[in-house]
Amino acid sequence: xxxxxxxxxxxxxxxxxxxxxxxxxxxxxxxxxxxxxxxxxxxxxxxxxxxxxxxxxxxxxxxxxxxxxxxxxxxxxxxxxxxxxxxxxxxxxxxxxxxxxxxxxxxxxxxxxxxxxxxxxxxxxxxxxxxxxxxxxxxxxxxxxxxxxxxxxxxxxxxxxxxxxxxxxxxxxxxxxxxxxxxxxxxxxxxxxxxxxxxxxxxxxxxxxxxxxxxxxxxxxxxxxxxxxxxxxxxxxxxxxxxxxxxxxxxxxxxxxxxxxxxxxxxxxxxxxxxxxxxxxxxxxxxxxxxxxxxxxxxxxxxxxxxxxxxxxxxxxxxxxxxxxxxxxxxxxxxx
Amino acid sequence: xxxxxxxxxxxxxxxxxxxxxxxxxxxxxxxxxxxxxxxxxxxxxxxxxxxxxxxxxxxxxxxxxxxxxxxxxxxxxxxxxxxxxxxxxxxxxxxxxxxxxxxxxxxxxxxxxxxxxxxxxxxxxxxxxxxxxxxxxxxxxxxxxxxxxxxxxxxxxxxxxxxxxxxxxxxxxxxxxxxxxxxxxxxxxxxxxxxxxxxxxxxxxxxxxxxxxxxxxxxxxxxxxxxxxxxxxxxxxxxxxxxxxxxxxxxxxxxxxxxxxxxxxxxxxxxxxxxxxxxxxxxxxxxxxxxxxxxxxxxxxxxxxxxxxxxxxxxxxxxxxxxxxxxxxxxxxx
Numbered sequence: 001x002x003x004x005x006x007x008x009x010x011x012x013x014x015x016x017x018x019x020x021x022x023x024x025x026x027x028x029x030x031x032x033x034x035x036x037x038x039x040x041x042x043x044x045x046x047x048x049x050x051x052x053x054x055x056x057x058x059x060x061x062x063x064x065x066x067x068x069x070x071x072x073x074x075x076x077x078x079x080x081x082x083x084x085x086x087x088x089x090x091x092x093x094x095x096x097x098x099x100x101x102x103x104x105x106x107x108x109x110x111x112x113x114x115x116x117x118x119x120x121x122x123x124x125x126x127x128x129x130x131x132x133x134x135x136x137x138x139x140x141x142x143x144x145x146x147x148x149x150x151x152x153x154x155x156x157x158x159x160x161x162x163x164x165x166x167x168x169x170x171x172x173x174x175x176x177x178x179x180x181x182x183x184x185x186x187x188x189x190x191x192x193x194x195x196x197x198x199x200x201x202x203x204x205x206x207x208x209x210x211x212x213x214x215x216x217x218x219x220x221x222x223x224x225x226x227x228x229x230x231x232x233x234x235x236x237x238x239x240x241x242x243x244x245x246x247x248x249x250x251x252x253x254x255x256x257x258x259x260x261x262x263x264x265x266x267x268x269x270x271x272x273x274x275x276x277x278x279x280x281x282x283x284x285x286x287x288x289x290x291x292x293x294x295x296x297x298x299x300x301x302x303x304x305x306x307x308x309x310x311x312x313x314x315x316x317x318x319x320x321x322x323x324x325x326x327x328x329x330x331x332x333x334x335x336x
Numbered sequence: 337x338x339x340x341x342x343x344x345x346x347x348x349x350x351x352x353x354x355x356x357x358x359x360x361x362x363x364x365x366x367x368x369x370x371x372x373x374x375x376x377x378x379x380x381x382x383x384x385x386x387x388x389x390x391x392x393x394x395x396x397x398x399x400x401x402x403x404x405x406x407x408x409x410x411x412x413x414x415x416x417x418x419x420x421x422x423x424x425x426x427x428x429x430x431x432x433x434x435x436x437x438x439x440x441x442x443x444x445x446x447x448x449x450x451x452x453x454x455x456x457x458x459x460x461x462x463x464x465x466x467x468x469x470x471x472x473x474x475x476x477x478x479x480x481x482x483x484x485x486x487x488x489x490x491x492x493x494x495x496x497x498x499x500x501x502x503x504x505x506x507x508x509x510x511x512x513x514x515x516x517x518x519x520x521x522x523x524x525x526x527x528x529x530x531x532x533x534x535x536x537x538x539x540x541x542x543x544x545x546x547x548x549x550x551x552x553x554x555x556x557x558x559x560x561x562x563x564x565x566x567x568x569x570x571x572x573x574x575x576x577x578x579x580x581x582x583x584x585x586x587x588x589x590x591x592x593x594x595x596x597x598x599x600x601x602x603x604x605x606x607x608x609x610x611x612x613x614x615x616x617x618x619x620x621x622x623x624x625x626x627x628x629x630x631x632x633x634x635x636x637x638x639x640x641x642x643x644x645x646x647x648x649x650x651x652x653x654x655x656x657x658x659x660x661x662x663x664x665x666x667x668x669x670x
Contacts, residue, residue: 130661131668133615136608137660139601143653150646259601263422263477270474311485315478319464322478326469 025273026285033288036299043302049177055295056179056186057169057248061086061241063186063290065261066268067193068237070286073269074197075230076210076278080138081123082238082265083258084145089116089242091149094158094252102163109164109243113236120235124228142258149254156253160246168247186287189240193283206230211279267318268293366611366666370626373659377633385640391517393636399510399587401632402521403428403596405625406580407603408610409532410573412624415607416536416545417566418552418616419465419472421573423479425600427457428581429593430483435582436591437495439502446502451578457483458574462567487593499591509586521583528579532621545569549616602631602652609659611667630659 020027037055041047065082072079089112097105120141127137162172168185170178197203208216209226217223246252266276272289274281296317300310362368381397382389410424421427435450457479464475487495501509512519536542544565547555556562580599585591610627612619634655638648 126657126661130657130664132657132660132664133613135614136605137657139605139608140653140655140657140660142601143649143656145653147646147649147651147653150644150649154644154646267474267477270471276471276473306489308485308488311488312482313485315480315482315485318478318481319468319470319475322470322474323464323468326471330469 026282029272029285029288029292033292033295036292036295040295040299040302043299049179053170053177053179053182054175055291055298056182057174059291059294060168060182060186061244061248062264062268062294063287064189064237064241064244065265066272066286066290067190067283068234068241069262069265070269070272070274070281070283071193071197071206071237072230072234073266073274073276074210074278074281075206075226076213077124077127077134077227077230078138078266078276079120079123079141079231079234079238080135080259080262081120081141081145082234082241083261083263084142084149085116085120085235085238085258086242086245086261087254087256087258088145088149088152089113089239090245090256091153091158091252091254093243093246094160095153096158097161097164097246098157098159100161102161105161105164112243113239116239116242117232117236120238121228121232123235124231125224127231128224128227142262146254146258149258153252153254156251156255158246158252159250165247165250168244174248174250190283190287197283202229207279209278264293265290271318271321362666366663367620367623367626369662369666370610370623370630374626374630374633377630377637381633381637381640384637388636388640395512395517395519397629397632397636398522399519399632400635401628402519402525403580403584403599404602404606404631405525405628406528406576406583407596407599408606408624408628409528409621410576410580411603411607412610412612412619412621413532413536413545413569413576414472414573415549415612415614416616416619417549417569419476419566419570420604420614421461421476421570421577422473422600423457423461423476423483424573424577424580424603425596425598426480426483427454427574427577428584428596428599429591430457430487431578431581432501432585432591432595433487433491433499433593434495435505436499436501436585437497439500439505440498443502443504446505447582450582451575454574454576454578454581455571456574458571458577459567461574462570465570466563466566484593491593501585501589501591505582505586506589507586509583510589521587524579524583528576529621529625536621541565541568546617549613549618551617603628605656606631609656609663611663 040051044051065086068082069079072082092112093105093108096108100108123137123141126132127134130137165174166172167181170176170181195203197206205216205221205226206229208219208221209223213223216226268290269281269286270276271293272281272286274286293314296314297307297310300313301307305313378389378394385393387393407424407428410421414421431450431453434453435446438446438449461472461476461479464470464479465472470478508520508524510519510521536545544555544560547558547560548562548565552562581596584596584599588595606627607619607624608614608627609630610619610621610623610625612624634652638651643651
């Protein structure tokens, strides 16, 4: 009986440790984003609604793309084609939405999302049927999407409706002081994804298939279905990022290099604590990671670092963060 | 979709067994399929443009294949260990840039300076991957960004000046001998190929690469110091990247910081088409060479067809998917 208080203490301590182990990374990335924001606020002479809106709005495509990549990576894949899908969706939207009314543009947007999901589901199907590694097939799909995008819109141009631009940027012109539509959209999407992945059968099957394919198979999960599902959802997110891109720019540009966008999304996913080996991570931590990656260059610019040196520092930071996780992982493995 | 070479219907009593024998032979020698694809592509290109089947036509394809092939050498040896080099193209660009910058001081210094870029960047990649346990994809991706940033800022400061390659490197990259029939770049590639094939097949280091990619634990338990092997292989890959950059820069003449970018994904594709597994442990440089040649001929074909950028990229992607699918099929039935 006398030992109870101490047992309680150790129990709460253990609970706290477990919480830290489970959510520490997510917490840390959010904290890092807040610290960076606060630091940025002190750096520039005027920090107001305009700056916040600019960061939130322009970061939106990165975040959506990173979420899409995260879903695919958690399910045990990796999609180099998401950048191409972003560009393809963006130029398709710009081409068909030009001069249309708001409602029409919404219908087009939904159609594009659905088409992207179907097309990328096809990519997932090919990966599963051909048994070729994800990275190879999606390297091919990256080229195909980029080519299709050029075919769709050979020269930069097109347009969209004012309402559609407002939907992603909070202003009819794409520039303004209103971050709320983007904030609301990201929040809704992330909450939906998080609930789906944590609470539903199909969402959890992604983790199962990603962490141990054999165990997942033995417990009755159909690997083909999971692969196709993850690619479909990931593709839809890439398309959503593309739509956001069109809304922000007000036009489409097929010469945007999708490969670079993809690589950025992979970096964001890794920074967000998603293991590239699959089965570990959450979409919630990927959101701040996407913002941080997007946000580093304005911060460094505000610090007076020139853009090319900023790029050096950004690369260096990614390596440092990754080596910290690498060494932690190594230590954990050695201890156990 | 089974083997293309197998007739769909047996024509006679002996046909099924013969076709099966052919099929089995091809399964045992998957490179023959690549050779077949290469020959078919060359013939098709020859039918599209009759001038292609001449020395100068084939020379152009070879010249296009050289940077892909050399960069793909880096990808191949790294993929064998389960890695990849996304910084290869940027290393190539950086090496070419430094070589062009040092060209006024003479060819030897220029080439050494270029190769030094490869050694340093490769070494850094290796240390990151081997010692700090950074995922190769992320490490090399970050390295690519770091190099681009460094060279962009150096281009205006300590390395401003000449962006033109010296005459020796220009000859090496774009010149030919024997009545303009054999490009020097192809000779350099051939020498490098012999080195890589010898290294992978006959040296202990090469076997260590396969062992490491096949099973890291076992390789460690049998006494390999994996971190040393990894640092060495990333450094060598960096040197290959630099060589590719020197050759490409020599062919183009003037160097900018976008020089080798477009060759990054084709170099990965060449290794993959050639049958190197991205998970490590499986692959040969011979296959990669064939992959690079296929991509080179394909480039010529697409140019002759007058296909726009859009169609080119779509075909390119489809062929990467199709060939890797076919190859996996063949390898799986082994």
